[in-house]
Amino acid sequence: xxxxxxxxxxxxxxxxxxxxxxxxxxxxxxxxxxxxxxxxxxxxxxxxxxxxxxxxxxxxxxxxxxxxxxxxxxxxxxxxxxxxxxxxxxxxxxxxxxxxxxxxxxxxxxxxxxxxxxxxxxxxxxxxxxxxxxxxxxxxxxxxxxxxxxxxxxxxxxxxxxxxxxxxxxxxxxxxxxxxxxxxxxxxxxxxxxxxxxxxxxxxx
Numbered sequence: 001x002x003x004x005x006x007x008x009x010x011x012x013x014x015x016x017x018x019x020x021x022x023x024x025x026x027x028x029x030x031x032x033x034x035x036x037x038x039x040x041x042x043x044x045x046x047x048x049x050x051x052x053x054x055x056x057x058x059x060x061x062x063x064x065x066x067x068x069x070x071x072x073x074x075x076x077x078x079x080x081x082x083x084x085x086x087x088x089x090x091x092x093x094x095x096x097x098x099x100x101x102x103x104x105x106x107x108x109x110x111x112x113x114x115x116x117x118x119x120x121x122x123x124x125x126x127x128x129x130x131x132x133x134x135x136x137x138x139x140x141x142x143x144x145x146x147x148x149x150x151x152x153x154x155x156x157x158x159x160x161x162x163x164x165x166x167x168x169x170x171x172x173x174x175x176x177x178x179x180x181x182x183x184x185x186x187x188x189x190x191x192x193x194x195x196x197x198x199x200x201x202x203x204x205x
Contacts (some may be wrong), residue, residue, distance in 0.1 A: 106140065116155055124163065146196070146198060
């Protein structure tokens, strides 16, 4: 019981009125699977958030990563597929690297656990191909690779695939905030640049 309940209880007691019956609340939540996944909607949402989306065949991931990060030094989680990384980047595997070394790299490449089309959100759960949360917060560029079949329609669909005991990071576009004058500032709480690589066997290079 909180202070509000105490005050209202005393008022009802003084007035001699019975406590009101709880209001009936309709909980018509959409269950998982109620909406079909729209991959184009996912791309539109990400683009609206100022993320850059690349759609390619699974075999072309390294080419896209090279176009985004070629010639730079990147940190990667220990379980990231090595064939995603081109020869044109200097790879720094994350083995509990100190914060200052993570902050000094140019970018990070990770996979994802799931993504939500309706909200344009990518979810990381700290898996071996996603790594520690810190490596996706400090570098200026985050390249996130996910399969088209990892994109689900709604948040309930995503929650059905996730383990709530894992460290979940929900990403909707690059890091951005606004000051009191509504001036947009990017890169305050994470990378300023988010590149999402959506792979599908049906997409050609």
